[in-house]
Amino acid sequence: MNKFLKRIALLTALLLLILPLLSFGPAKASDFSRGNGGEESEGQHIVDRAGLFSFNAKRDLEEEMARLEEKYNIRLFILTVYELEDDALGRPYTGIRAFTEDYYDYVVCGGVETSGLILCVNMGAREMWLSTTGEELERFRRDENFLLDEIAERLGDGKYDAAAKRFVKLVEQKHKWGFYLPGADKIILSLGVGVLIGALSTFIMAAGLKNIRQAGGAKTYVVSGSFNLRHVGELFLYSHVTKSEKAQSSSRSGGGFGGGGGSSGFSHGGGGRRF
Amino acid sequence: MSELVSFKCPSCGSPLIYSAEKGRFQCEYCNSDFSFEQVKNADVNADTEFDWGDYKENVSQESLEGTVSYLCHSCGAEVITDAVTAASFCPYCGNTIVMEQNLSGFIKPNGIIPFRIDKKRLMEIVKNYGKGKKLLPRNFFTRQKIEKIQGLYLPFWLYDCHADGTMGFDATRIRTWSDSHYNYTETSHYYVTCDGSMDFAHVPVDGSLRMDDALMDSIEPYDFSDLQEFAKGYLSGFVAERFDEDADSCLDRASGRVKSSVAGTFRESISSSYASLTTSRSNITLQDTSVSYVLLPVYLITLQYGGQNYTFAVNGQTGKIVGDLPMDKKRAAGYFLGISATAAAAILALLTFVF
Numbered sequence: 001m002n003k004f005l006k007r008i009a010l011l012t013a014l015l016l017l018i019l020p021l022l023s024f025g026p027a028k029a030s031d032f033s034r035g036n037g038g039e040e041s042e043g044q045h046i047v048d049r050a051g052l053f054s055f056n057a058k059r060d061l062e063e064e065m066a067r068l069e070e071k072y073n074i075r076l077f078i079l080t081v082y083e084l085e086d087d088a089l090g091r092p093y094t095g096i097r098a099f100t101e102d103y104y105d106y107v108v109c110g111g112v113e114t115s116g117l118i119l120c121v122n123m124g125a126r127e128m129w130l131s132t133t134g135e136e137l138e139r140f141r142r143d144e145n146f147l148l149d150e151i152a153e154r155l156g157d158g159k160y161d162a163a164a165k166r167f168v169k170l171v172e173q174k175h176k177w178g179f180y181l182p183g184a185d186k187i188i189l190s191l192g193v194g195v196l197i198g199a200l201s202t203f204i205m206a207a208g209l210k211n212i213r214q215a216g217g218a219k220t221y222v223v224s225g226s227f228n229l230r231h232v233g234e235l236f237l238y239s240h241v242t243k244s245e246k247a248q249s250s251s252r253s254g255g256g257f258g259g260g261g262g263s264s265g266f267s268h269g270g271g272g273r274r275f
Numbered sequence: 276m277s278e279l280v281s282f283k284c285p286s287c288g289s290p291l292i293y294s295a296e297k298g299r300f301q302c303e304y305c306n307s308d309f310s311f312e313q314v315k316n317a318d319v320n321a322d323t324e325f326d327w328g329d330y331k332e333n334v335s336q337e338s339l340e341g342t343v344s345y346l347c348h349s350c351g352a353e354v355i356t357d358a359v360t361a362a363s364f365c366p367y368c369g370n371t372i373v374m375e376q377n378l379s380g381f382i383k384p385n386g387i388i389p390f391r392i393d394k395k396r397l398m399e400i401v402k403n404y405g406k407g408k409k410l411l412p413r414n415f416f417t418r419q420k421i422e423k424i425q426g427l428y429l430p431f432w433l434y435d436c437h438a439d440g441t442m443g444f445d446a447t448r449i450r451t452w453s454d455s456h457y458n459y460t461e462t463s464h465y466y467v468t469c470d471g472s473m474d475f476a477h478v479p480v481d482g483s484l485r486m487d488d489a490l491m492d493s494i495e496p497y498d499f500s501d502l503q504e505f506a507k508g509y510l511s512g513f514v515a516e517r518f519d520e521d522a523d524s525c526l527d528r529a530s531g532r533v534k535s536s537v538a539g540t541f542r543e544s545i546s547s548s549y550a551s552l553t554t555s556r557s558n559i560t561l562q563d564t565s566v567s568y569v570l571l572p573v574y575l576i577t578l579q580y581g582g583q584n585y586t587f588a589v590n591g592q593t594g595k596i597v598g599d600l601p602m603d604k605k606r607a608a609g610y611f612l613g614i615s616a617t618a619a620a621a622i623l624a625l626l627t628f629v630f
Contacts, residue, residue, distance in 0.1 A: 179627055186626045194619025202611040205410050209600040215492035217539060218478045218532035226474035229544055232467065234446075239463035246456055 045069075046164075050080035050123040057161035064168050072175045074136060075116025077108045078164055083124040087263075096122050096129040096272060101262030104131055113266045119167050121155065128152060129272040130167075137269035139174060144271055146170075146180055152273035307349040307370050325385045325568040327522045347372055359483070361570075362428070362507075362515035373507050377517040384505040385567040388497055390426055390513065390591040397424060397574055400589060404596045409610060412580060412603040420578055426591060428510060428570035429491070430482040430518035433499070434475070434529040435566075438537045440559030441470035446549040467549070469541050475533050477502075479571070480525040482518030487586065488528070493597035494590040497571055501592065505570070515570060522566045534559045 045065035065076045093099040100120040115134025154163035291300040301308045350368040361377040444467040477499040481491035572591025580601040587598030
């Protein structure tokens, strides 16, 4: 029994020693954790360590992302975590950006520069990062803010399945049409403003049909030079002073969020949001 | 020593020429001809100028309702018209008929502005009026309809007056300054008084009850430097009306306009000195008010659309056209939908591709 216990303790100690090495983080693909069942990157598109997505959503997303990868020859990945893990050398990542880029470069793509996108959600800090590489970097560079806002909005509302589905859908739209199809909010806004402009224009046109007005004055008939302002008197009554505090100029620190880039040396684009 | 006597046409006031061949007097202007007896009777022409005081004193309680019959001097036909008509056409021979009792004696107009816009120019003005009006029903101004436009001399009262007044205003001045922490605003309140005077000449008010006041106001202004001494010859080819709304009744409208202009001028003259002005007292009186009675040229046409009448007036001197036009509801709906859809598409494209 003692022998058995000793073996268990030895095995546990061994596991505790090698566990950091197995866990995700270092600058080489082999250093990232590959284990833990569903976290395998090969052939998979979602690693949901934060447990955000429903079973059905995961299944549907996997299918859809696989289809898009094949169709557009890109790599698509979604990663959720509770906190950023350390790299292989045990150093903490300075920001979600480097973490996401390294994960994509080493874990998802095995150190091979591959066109694609990865969405990383860090629930602990309630932040997200979208990283693009290769051709996708250029494709999404101009209007990535829209994509980020759309995802962040849903994440902020706790609609995690919807956020992931929106991400995949917008990626497909961008590939298929070259732009994002407008959402219902934009359509409603456009229709509302359009109707307003239409109504205003029609009203102006209708007003142009009427020009009969009762005369209000007789300035046309003033005898030239006859105006004589004999006296103007001014009586001071009272005064009051109000004061308002001056607006202090506030400085906002730039940068910081997202941190520095990854360690692979590959070019990455993208951006992040807090939610 | 003989005295040259010239007769004027009883219909239009133009000089008459004696035709030896016919033994009758002929008017080349309105193409009428008259016997000597007719001309002699008609020439008993009271050349008195209109005076509102004399009129009120001498012509009280005129009845201007119902119809009146006239005898056409040219063809002898009996013409029936309403009591305010001063000149019209004989429906049988087309000659101008001047209703003497509506244009002479105590109610002879002080002046007249002749028509300066002929029919050809009028056609252009009316056609241009419809241009660019997208919601106007198609063919609303057809040539056939436009040709029915009638030239009218309408009665107007012209008021001259001296306006004298005092006004009081609640006024404020604002001064702002700041130090390192605060912005300060000082609002000073004043009571401002001013008094002065202005003269007005020829403030027109139409003296016709059946004319819409706003329509008549809208065709202003007239250039009164072109005001001519009244002669019936100007009426040839046009319809004319005498006033049926007297000068006292119309004075309120003129007075209101004058007072409004005086108040506006007082305010404008001091407004630059204050941040805000609110009128608190106004006492404007009209003095030395005099009125004259004139006929002013107006083209009128009433067209029907959708069961409604639309009346247009053109200033016969300046060509200014006024009148509310009907709206084609189907076209309006089409424009509304078209503009809305185009604007919505443009905004959607902007939101999609730019933002």
